[in-house]
Every structure is written in structure tokens, then in C-alpha cells.
Amino acid sequence: MTTTRYIFARIxxxxxxxxxxxxxxxxxxxxxxxxxxxxxxxxxVWERVEEVEELGVEYWNLRKLIKEREEIRSxxxxxEAVLADAHEQRSSLLNAKSDSQLELEEKRGGLLAxxxxxxxxxxxxxxxxxxxxxxxxxxxxxxxxxxxxGTSESIEKTRSRMTELKTRFTxxxxxxxxxxxxxxxxxxxVDIIDNQLSEERQKHRAEASVAFQQIxxxxxDISALKAQQGLIDTQMRQLYSxxxxxxxxxxxxNEQCKQAAKGHIPMIDVMRALRKSVAMNHRLAGM
Numbered sequence: 483m484t485t486t487r488y489i490f491a492r493i494x495x496x497x498x499x500x501x502x503x504x505x506x507x508x509x510x511x512x513x514x515x516x517x518x519x520x521x522x523x524x525x526x527v528w529e530r531v532e533e534v535e536e537l538g539v540e541y542w543n544l545r546k547l548i549k550e551r552e553e554i555r556s557x558x559x560x561x562e563a564v565l566a567d568a569h570e571q572r573s574s575l576l577n578a579k580s581d582s583q584l585e586l587e588e589k590r591g592g593l594l595a596x597x598x599x600x601x602x603x604x605x606x607x608x609x610x611x612x613x614x615x616x617x618x619x620x621x622x623x624x625x626x627x628x629x630x631x632g633t634s635e636s637i638e639k640t641r642s643r644m645t646e647l648k649t650r651f652t653x654x655x656x657x658x659x660x661x662x663x664x665x666x667x668x669x670x671x672v673d674i675i676d677n678q679l680s681e682e683r684q685k686h687r688a689e690a691s692v693a694f695q696q697i698x699x700x701x702x703d704i705s706a707l708k709a710q711q712g713l714i715d716t717q718m719r720q721l722y723s724x725x726x727x728x729x730x731x732x733x734x735x736n737e738q739c740k741q742a743a744k745g746h747i748p749m750i751d752v753m754r755a756l757r758k759s760v761a762m763n764h765r766l767a768g769m
Contacts, residue, residue, distance in 0.1 A: 508759075516756040521719055523746055523753070524726030530742035537728055540721045547721070551714050558707045565700035572693035583682040590675045597668045604661040611654040618647045730754070 528544055531537045625640045730753045732739040743750055 512756050512760050516753060516760065517723060519749065519753050519756070520726035520730065521723045522726065523730055523743075523749060524722030524724065526746060527729055527742045528722060528725050530744075531725055531729065531738070534728070534736070534738045534742065537725055540724050544718060544721050544725075547714050547718050551711060551718075554707050554711050554714070558704060558711070561700050561703045561707065565697060565704065568693045568696035568700060572697065583679065586675050586679050586682065590672060590679070593668055593672050593675070597665060597672070600661055600665050600668065604658060604665065607654050607658045607661065611651055611658070614647050614651045614654065618644060618651065621647070 528541065531541050534541070621640050621644045625637055625644065628637045628640060729739045729743050730750045733743040733747070733750050734740065
């Protein structure tokens with residue numbers, strides 16, 4: 483708000499035009515801009531205010547906080563390096579395979595291939611046995627009919643063929659049992675290898691658990707350090723604001739502040755105008 487606008491607003495108030503909410507809103511917005519400007523100015527000039535006695539507390543606190551922040555950043559960098567190494571180690575251990583593990587996996591693959599072939603052989607034997615059983619049942623029915631008809635020569639041929647089929651069926655049953663036994667032995671071997679592989683993987687997990695612990699500790703350390711850094715940054719912003727406020731208020735009445743503010747006078751002029759505007763808006767709002 484300019485002086486001219488202030489005068490017109492006072493005249494309007496005299497005629498009953500009161501915009502209290504608008505004045506308060508404008509004052510709040512201008513105060514926010516002023517606080518940001520004070521922080522920016524303080525951050526720009528703080529290194530020049532060592533000789534300003536009134537700012538001794540702020541200046542030396544900033545020096546101390548900057549040193550602490552540098553130490554925290556160094557620790558953060560170390561923790562992040564530890565975290566990266568731990569992640570790499572964990573990934574390497576979990577993905578690594580020992581020679582014994584590779585050998586077991588190769589043996590397991592061979593066994594599974596053999597078991598698949600045995601399963602196909604068993605299915606083939608069972609299918610042949612079913613076909614023989616079907617032919618045998620047909621011949622058995624044929625023999626019963628021929629016997630009733632009294633055709634002895636045909637009956638003997640039929641029974642001879644039935645005997646051949648029965649012998650073949652018995653051989654197939656023996657083959658099926660042999661194949662089933664081989665499959666059971668293969669399944670047992672696969673189970674043994676699976677257990678051995680599980681033990682090998684568990685060894686890798688045990689080795690990787692150390693890396694997991696390092697990751698957890700590094701994450702906790704990083705969180706704590708970032709919290710400390712955030713607190714320091716907040717304190718520094720407050721100190722910057724205090725320095726910026728003091729320098730901007732005294733840049734034209736104090737030689738040391740004038741020297742510190744060199745190069746920032748236009749900004750200080752804007753800040754003075756904002757303070758004046760805030761004060762006028764407060765008066766118009768009746769505060």
C-alpha cells in the first residue's frame with residue numbers, strides 16, 4: 483500500500499467504507515513476503531556482520547551450526563556409502579551360486595529329465611496293457627459263445643491266443659512295477675537334492691543377513707542424521723531472518739550494517755516499503 487492509497491482509504495472510512503478483512507489479508511500477505519525477504523537478505527550478508535555487536539549471538543551461532551551441518555553431511559555421506567556397499571553385498575550373496583549348488587542343480591535337472599521319460603514309458607505300458615485287456619475280454623466273450631455253439635477247433639485257437647495275451651499282460655505289469663519303482667527312487671533322490679539345495683541357499687541367506695543388519699543400521703543412522711540436519715536448517719533460517727531484519731532496519735543509520743548491506747539496498751528499500759504498508763493496513767484494520 484502506498485501513502486496515496488492510504489489517504490484515500492482513510493477518507494473512505496470517514497464515509498463508512500470499512501474493508502477490515504481485506505486490510506488484514508493484505509497485511510498478512512505482505513508480512514509473509516517481508517519475512518522471506520529478511521531470510522534471503524540475512525543468508526546473503528551474514529558473513530559480513532561479524533563486527534555488528536548486536537548480531538554477535540546470531541553470527542557465532544551460525545558459524546557453529548554451519549560447522550555442525552558440515553559434520554553431519556560428512557557422516558551422511560559415509561552412511562550412504564555403507565548402505566550402497568551393503569545393498570551390493572546382499573544382492574551379490576543372494577544371487578551367487580557355489581560350485582556345489584550348481585552341481586546339485588545340474589544333477590536335479592538330469593533326474594527330472596529321466597523321470598519325465600520314465601513317466602512317458604509308464605503311460606505307454608499302461609496304454610498297451612489296457613488294449614491287451616480289451617482284446618482279452620473280447621476273446622473271452624468269443625470263447626464263451628463258441629463253447630455254446632460247440633466249435634472246438636476255434637475254441638482252442640481262441641484260448642491259445644488268450645494265453646499269449648495273458649502272458650504279455652503279465653510282462654507289461656512287471657514292466658509297469660519296475661518303472662514305478664524307478665520313478666519312486668528318482669522322486670526320493672530329487673527330494674534329497676532339494677533339501678541339499680535348500681541348505682546351500684540357507685548358507686547364502688545367513689551370510690546375507692549380516693548385510694541386512696548393516697542396511698537396517700545405515701537406514702536408521704541416515705534417518706537420525708537427516709532429522710538433525712533438518713533441525714539445524716530450521717535454526718539457521720531463523721538466524722538468517724534475525725540478521726536480515728536487523729540489517730534492513732539499520733542499513734541507513736549504522737555504518738557497519740550499511741557496509742554489510744552493500745549491493746542489497748534496492749531489496750532493503752522494498753522491505754522498508756513492505757513494513758510501511760503493513761503498518762498502514764494494520765491502522766486501517768483498527769489493529
